Amino acid sequence: MSFTTEERGRPNTQDYRVFFKNSEGKYISPFHDIPIYADEAQNIFHAVIEVPRWTSAKMEIATKDPLNPLKQDIKKGQLRYVCNVFPHKGYIWNYGAIPQTWEDPHHKDEDTGCCGDNDPIDICDIGNKVCSRGEIIKVKVLGTLALIDEGETDWKVIVINTEDPEASNFNDIDDVRRLKPGYLEATLDWFKMYKVPDGKPENQFAFNGEFKDRDFAIQTIKDTHGFWKALISKKTDSGELNCMNTCVCDSPLCCSSDEAKAVVNATSPLGHSEPIPNSADKWYYYNKT
Numbered sequence: 001m002s003f004t005t006e007e008r009g010r011p012n013t014q015d016y017r018v019f020f021k022n023s024e025g026k027y028i029s030p031f032h033d034i035p036i037y038a039d040e041a042q043n044i045f046h047a048v049i050e051v052p053r054w055t056s057a058k059m060e061i062a063t064k065d066p067l068n069p070l071k072q073d074i075k076k077g078q079l080r081y082v083c084n085v086f087p088h089k090g091y092i093w094n095y096g097a098i099p100q101t102w103e104d105p106h107h108k109d110e111d112t113g114c115c116g117d118n119d120p121i122d123i124c125d126i127g128n129k130v131c132s133r134g135e136i137i138k139v140k141v142l143g144t145l146a147l148i149d150e151g152e153t154d155w156k157v158i159v160i161n162t163e164d165p166e167a168s169n170f171n172d173i174d175d176v177r178r179l180k181p182g183y184l185e186a187t188l189d190w191f192k193m194y195k196v197p198d199g200k201p202e203n204q205f206a207f208n209g210e211f212k213d214r215d216f217a218i219q220t221i222k223d224t225h226g227f228w229k230a231l232i233s234k235k236t237d238s239g240e241l242n243c244m245n246t247c248v249c250d251s252p253l254c255c256s257s258d259e260a261k262a263v264v265n266a267t268s269p270l271g272h273s274e275p276i277p278n279s280a281d282k283w284y285y286y287n288k289t
Helices: 173-179 183-193 214-232 257-265
Strands: 003-008 017-022 037-039 044-051 059-061 070-072 094-097 122-125 136-149 152-161
Touching: 037 136, 044 059, 044 122, 122 136, 136 173, 136 183, 136 214, 152 183, 152 214, 173 183
Parallel strands: 122 152
Antiparallel strands: 003 017, 017 070, 037 044, 044 094, 044 136, 059 070, 094 122, 136 152
């Protein structure tokens, strides 16, 4: 199963979008149409890369837009770039999401005591390759961190690309601690501080910031897949989420190829890039308490 992307609009502007196609050339939703599993028997999952490592543009699956293309988040009317809190420059992993998952904002998690954040579940790929925006990779799950973001549960699942030459050495969260010393501590540090330059307090975590193991993480993903199934079949309130899809045949929200093409054609064709603002490279320094 292979996937391609199609850019629309002008990169580094608010009209920029990245749409997805399957191997048949059919427009699809990365939220709803890409299967969660690459190999269910082996618990190998698909992941959509939203933000390549070392970049800072806050790209994300547009959950409220038809076909859910990637677009850059907007804050106070401006494109959002994650702050560089020394010594971290941009994202320190390939960052993305697992398709066909949903952190239900109506469901209070028994472990965290907080409801979901209304998004697909997030992943941090620790592999050596710097992925490209919109790339679909197959990943092994190693563990998870439970971020509490403004009172919502926001799981961060630690994964490794199955094509990584070292992937066979990584099977659980302790392998990351042993083979990439400092990486988990840096990950906790990054998520704790990345909103502080915006005037917000440090982020909080369930389990006192402890990373949970592979089995816990896989069960969490499966739970969010169950929530997504209820969402796509209209058995739960979708709110402002757009569940338009082209491949989930039993979904009442499945649309035709022509309808999907019309969504893409309604956007601007790919144009020239605008420069990234100098402010995106600004460093912030923070005294840890």
